[in-house]
Amino acid sequence: MKKVLNKRIKLVTPILILVIMACLSISSIPDYSNKNKMQALEAFKEDMSLLANFNNSNIKFKDKLLKAFQAKSVAARKVDDIEVIPGGNSIGVRLSSEGVLVVGHSDVMVNNEKKESPAKFAGVEIGDLIIKVNGEKIEKSKDLIDKVKNSKSNKLELDIVRDGMNVKKEIKLIEEKDEGYKIGLWVRDSTAGVGTMTFYDEKSGKFGALGHPVTDGETNEPFAIREGELLKSSIISVKKGEKGLPGELRGIFQEEDSPLGKIQKNTQCGIFGEGNKNACKFNNTKPMHVAKRDEINIGKASIITTVDENEPKEYEIELVKLFEQNEPGPKSMIIKITDEELLAKTGGIVQGMSGSPIIQNGKIIGAVTHVLINKPDVGYGIYIDWMLEDVGLIK
Structure with a gap:
């Protein structure tokens, strides 16, 4: 019995070692599907150490392992006949944009005194997409200019899309002498x-x-x-x-x-x-x-x-x-x-x-x-x- 057991141990042990080595190697493969790590990779795009760290032998070995695991995730993607x-x-x-895109803030001059952008003060950010003013849809920069110019009060309500979320902001406009109300935004459509x-x-x-x-x-x-x-x-x-x-x-x-x-x-x-x-x-x-x-x-x-x-x-x-x-x-x-x-x-x-x-x-x-x-x-x-x-x- 001991001889049989020893033979089995000798047979199984190398297999276990190979399995452990494979697991350790797989654990070292970067998970590039993770968003945070993709962002980190992007941050290093100017650093050529990214390429220097790729050992040729590791590339070949890891690529084989990656393809073995990729097969499961891409097998269902039917591209054979395309x-x-x-x-x-x-x-x-x-x-042309859906609404108007905020690309900057501008200060407003009142009686030769510089005032902070009313929109910036109200929390409008660069990159915001303005889609409505006072509940009415806008499509072009001129639409926003007209809404500000023709406003009958010093307040406007903006419907904004920010990072995929809908946001509302109330803007208290500033009136410049002889020039009407100002919102203090640079926009693009x-x-x-x-x-x-x-x-x-x-x-x-x-x-x-x-x-x-x-x-x-x-x-x-x-x-x-x-x-x-x-x-x-x-x-x-x-x-x-x-x-x-x-x-x-x-x-x-x-x-x-x-x-x-x-x-x-x-x-x-x-x-x-x-x-x-x-x-x-x-x-x-x-x-x-x-x-x-x-x-x-x-x-x-x-x-x-x-x-x-x-x-x-x-x-x-x-x-x-x-x-x-x-x-x-x-x-x-x-x-x-x-x-x-x-x-x-x-x-x-x-x-x-x-x-x-x-x-x-x-x-x-x-x-x-x-x-x-x-x-x-x-x-x-x-x-x-x-x-x-x-x-x-x-x-």
Whole structure:
């Protein structure tokens, strides 16, 4: 009996050791789905120690473990039969807000004396979205100006959306001599810029672009859209990216009276809507299959993007790291530009390239989203299934 028992112990012990080692290794894998840790990661985007800490052997081992666990969470995401036309072309984005966005406070002068902004004093914050004044809906900055100017009393009640919550604020206006009442706010009702198309679906007419939300340049808050237009754009110049100084694609809108489509959603994963079926056949390219996450591997890949007046072109990149994500977010992977031609033109990833589709093994796997400020050839990409989910092609 003792001999049999000893044999069993010898057989079981190595298995137990392996199990313990695996558990310890799994416990060391960062949980990038946790919002707080994602915020911490974002705070370190300028610190290249993020990359220095990635040991090559650890990358390979952890990636295998991550994929084993990712399989459970993404197996239900049916992307096998989805084909979309890859973008890579420059697009113009023009958005109008749902209400008016507060982008600043302004002091008010009364008898040559500076008074604090009445709205700021009442608790109106930068980034607030004003949707109603005295119970009446407003859509444009002029609507708010008219309400203040034509007010019959020195009090206004504002309905505000702040961090997804409805807030009411009563403002006691200040009257300036010969100029009427003042509220002391800088507001905005629209924004525009240049980005890159990610994909277009011929069957549904739906498109996805950017890979991250459109945010207001002053508040850094996502722009709550009332309506938006997708426009044809042409790149006229490139500001190369350098360490500490992000580069930029400079473009102009074309054929503004003939939009390519309507933008309906602005989410954490990009902008989405329905396009003109004729106008959106940009490159006369054929549809391309979408990759499942367990098909994505560390190593060589490519992006399709436009950095001059010519058509979109494919450039070589390398996938440096894949993150496990169980919640939507624009930072799914770390990518590095390796194409010498693209590096010579742009210095790496520049503003305006957001949305450039990422291709590996003949399939679309994601889109470019961000650049590391101190390392312009390195940045982030988003998994394509997050974008497909927001546009409604998968559930």
